Amino acid sequence: MAWRKRATTGALAALMFGLVTTGALAQKQYGPGVTDTEIKIGTTTPYSGPASAYAAGAISTTAYFAMINDQGGVNGRRINYISLDDAYSPPKTVEQIRRLIESDEVLFLVNPVGTATNMAVVKYINQKQVPHLFIGTGATVFNDPEHYPWTMGWTPHYASEGEIYAKYILATKPDARIAILSQNDDLGRDYLIGFRRGLGDKASTMIVSAQTYNTTDPTVDSQVVSLKTAGADMFVIFSVPKFAAQAIRKAYDIDWHPQEFVSSVGSSISGAIKPAGFEAAKGIISAAYQKDPADPQWRDDPAMKAWNVWMDKYNPHVDKSDYYAPYGYNIGYAVVQILKQCGDNLTRENIMKQASNLDMELPLLLPGIKLRTTPADLRPIKQMRLVRFNGERYVLFSDVLASQ
Structure with missing residues (x-):
């Protein structure tokens, strides 16, 4: 009887070890650019050239990730955001995107800016099956899950x-x-x-x-x-x-x-x-579709107060009146939420799965506007409100208008 008990105990121990090992393997699944301490993400933006005003978005997203890293990262992993200048030039975008995917081996791409620039790389990125998230263009061609299942926009169409x-x-x-x-x-x-x-x-x-x-x-x-x-x-x-x-x-x-x-x-x-x-x-x-920091109606808004504190500490070189300061902050927030949802399953497939099933509020979106996606409709933002510039700031004057 003693040998039978020992055998049973041994079998149970082996089974438990196998379950623990299997569970650990199931919990940690890594794609390119991921380790226990780091997640590599990439983007291209026009730091130079005719659309250099857009660079404030990437600068702001970088600053948001700096704050997250100071707080310990996402599930213990720091975000390494590699942001390259493409001068709003499609040939340069091709060169830089190839570098990010093939040399830097980023897990995914976030908010590369421009319609023509993204058009130059969208087929390549989808062939490589790299998530191409929250791209900086509202061109309708990029909401095409049949042909570009790894690509989703940010800006309303x-x-x-x-x-x-x-x-x-x-x-x-x-x-x-x-x-x-x-x-x-x-x-x-x-x-x-x-x-x-x-x-x-x-x-x-x-x-x-x-x-x-x-x-x-x-x-x-x-x-x-x-x-x-x-x-x-x-x-x-x-x-x-x-x-x-x-x-x-x-x-x-x-x-x-x-x-x-x-x-x-x-x-x-x-x-x-x-x-x-x-x-x-x-x-x-x-x-x-996002809150204007200059609008006094948001003066006591907790999210705007937090944004102002963040701007002062992490993003002081971008003007608070710049449209792309809250824009970059919102994108950083959304990316972090997706990474949190992924847990330890940080594969490209799971990043895309989470991004394709969003129902998320962001701190600096206008009330009534949320990020919503499905695998059949990869547009995150489908609503806007009209604003009028009064000589000092933009003033809202319409209800939420839904996009088709």
């Missing part, structure tokens, strides 16, 4: 935002004469598609002039002068901050004062409004 402006114009001034300046790429074209869709049958009569520019152009002065001669009383600007600032300033300088609309991606106070001049920009309408 440009076409949906364009449609929102069109419907507002139809409701408030159905006889408007509209002039449009747009970027000559997928960013500008998407906004135009949505805007024309929103105007419907009236698009052909209401749009009296449309001009485009290339990001390599030194200025848009000639386009603005041409648009003025069309006799428009509405001026819609679908551009990045640098050219939005030029367009706003030039219209003011030539004494053209239509009602102006600026796309959310070009509406940054520090990147577009300040360079144009506050007086020149007064009355501009845009759209927003």
